[in-house]
Amino acid sequence: MADSGDIALPDTSTPGVPRIELRDVKKRFGHKRVLNGVSFKVMPGESLVIIGGSGTGKSVTLKCILGIIRCDSGQILLDGQPDDSSDRRTFLKQFGMLFQGGALFDSLSVWQNVAFRLRHARRPMPRKEARERAIEKLRRVGLGPETADLYPAELSGGMQKRVGLARAIATDPRIIFFDEPTAGLDPIMAGVINDLIRELVTEMGATAVTITHDMTTVRTVADHVAMLHDGKVQWFGRIEDMDSATDPYLDQFIHGRATGPIAAIR
Known part of the structure; x- marks a missing residue:
């Protein structure tokens, strides 16, 4: 029988209390300031996506939440x-993660x-039970049981990403982190992965943080978007409010314009 570390624990969230909250978080590496007062909340069952240019602190924010740094x-x-607090161990037992490069073990x-x-x-x-669980999760991301005994090198990039997603949900986590989930995929496969993520997060009622x-x-x-710029949350709001927002940094970023306040400071 697996212990509570093997499968998702009962939901520990309290109504009205954020699942994850950052308050004025700062981080430097030597003389380089990466986070300069990052604050936001993610409520239980919500999906937050963190956007921003390269080097704005998205990955560092995620690593701080996970306790890696x-x-x-x-x-x-x-x-x-x-x-x-001692509750961090309980929290960590409840999360899954899809890594940017898949991070599959080639020898397994x-x-x-x-x-x-x-x-x-x-x-x-037990091995048999674990294999059955893995096959069920593979089916959930659109891969048949014939995939189970293949090795990562035998899979396409899209299939590898699906396997990574199956691993992320293997323990039925309450919190899932996605690090650049569509990196390296063609537009069609990226759309498939995006739809799968949305479907799984909604179906599981999980809290999700994506960069x-x-x-x-x-x-x-x-559900909500946080844009990081210059080490701070430049804009935070609901996805349906993003296109009508008047923030010039957000406007430049989401429309991919070469000119604007972000380019001006580089």
């Missing part, structure tokens, strides 16, 4: 609790990749 100042609250078969977390928990899920440059991804998966 520590912020220099400010506060990160997870289910209303400081991220340095597809099903072993999907079931990796299940098989390497403190109390590993991306792809405006098609933004428009497909976002």
